[in-house]
Amino acid sequence: MSRDLYPSRQGNQSAIIDRVDPVVYAGGSGPLSAEEIAFFDQNGYLFLPCFFSPEETKAFQGEMRQIRDSLHGSTRDDVIVEPGTQEVRSVFQVHQSGDTLKRLSQDDRIVDRIRQLLASDVYIHQSRVNYKPGFKGKEFNWHSDFETWHVEDGVPRMRMISCSVALTENNEFNGPLMVSPGSQRHYVCCVGDTPQDHFRQSLAAQELGVPDPDALRWLVDRYGLIQAKGAAGSVLLFDCNVMHGSNGNISPFPRSNVFFVYNSVENIPQEPFSGHSPRPEFLGSRDFTSVAGGGGHH
């Protein structure tokens, strides 16, 4: 196990340290413009409105609904229900549940952009659909995804990007993702100690790996907040370490997004830095096979 460059949950001490990894890796090539790359580097995200056509989006939505309906009342580990209401909150490993989302996870229009930013081949570390139902949708607390993937899955470095595809409109009423643009350049070492099998509670309501209020205030004072809003079919690429969260949703509009997390094949997980055994395959894949396609990105 290499030295832990990003220690977290190692006691009662919160701290903010500098990121040592690049946000955009040098040497990639692909469809993103220099302006788009510079924007991602500075802000840790890139929003691509109406990226997929209405017909394509309709197919994604159909499969999303099919998956949800087939899982009603499921007690499978990879199906997370809302605390209190038992409604489906998240379903994992959706790139293996259906043909349409599987194809989407390998779509060159997405993967070429990820490979360009990370300057390497990538594999899928995790995928999921988040359903935030109307009326009762609960918040997702502030977090850096990388903090969990590092501590609980053993991913050593920041060389991962998430792609979120909007399956419904994300608007100001239904709890859109809030991002602190620029926060990806800092790493918040969180307080606490990770229990074994922490994922069983953290996926329903995250409490560990959440920055303390002072750290979050420091980031937001410095970088502010934006909301990722747009029509169904829009795409959000975001860095693994950018600070984000979302409010609850009492509006009648459900908010649903599918996420694919791409990790560089040069950044394979080690033993988790928590000291526990790795999380299950559906949360942190140990199949490091590159997504097909690409080439010429080095």
Next chain:
Amino acid sequence: MSRDLYPSRQGNQSAIIDRVDPVVYAGGSGPLSAEEIAFFDQNGYLFLPCFFSPEETKAFQGEMRQIRDSLHGSTRDDVIVEPGTQEVRSVFQVHQSGDTLKRLSQDDRIVDRIRQLLASDVYIHQSRVNYKPGFKGKEFNWHSDFETWHVEDGVPRMRMISCSVALTENNEFNGPLMVSPGSQRHYVCCVGDTPQDHFRQSLAAQELGVPDPDALRWLVDRYGLIQAKGAAGSVLLFDCNVMHGSNGNISPFPRSNVFFVYNSVENIPQEPFSGHSPRPEFLGSRDFTSVAGGGGHH
């Protein structure tokens, strides 16, 4: 007791019925323009950005903080704490807690506008500060204020207006008020039966007097939603029956507003339509003394 024109919580039947009262009463005069009056009539609200000067607003904020700090850990009935965190959520009767907010509740710039819209003298039915703290602020569920004031306080007709003064910025991140503009023309008869002393739970998390999802969807399909956003010192006037609510707040920005509820002196409460005894004075005043000033509004 007169006939109940707006029955609610009388069984398992939800219904949407027409409002029989005007939104704007004929014959008033005052500082609002014809356009502003027409806007209020149609939309059930009127937003007046930066209505109070920064100096005035600072004085309101100072007293708001003083009140909150003096009530830390209070178990008084008129101090409502957040379920779970015990943080102060609402404080009632603030127009009697301090000189500044008392003067504000009687400020001619507000009250002249209310008298103009209701074409009568008014008294204060209720006042409160809502504190929606950063990080942990909970949602306020959808409701018509009038539904509660009718069922639990015995207010017979819709001739009341609330004035909300922003004590912090209300922005897209901190759970601003959402209003369905036009919904004030319909009355949602809610299901359920009101228990005695219902206010003890409803003020912390409202469950009764909340429209069922189909009724809310019907309103929002028809009228949409807006968010009341603006700087501290902005004023929102809103009809007693307009459907509104707000999401929780995980942002670091607290959201705080002071509310004064003005009722026409020609609309004095009767026995509550729930059949129970009236709620305490701090929720529904039985002092019907007109706010001073005005005249010439008939």
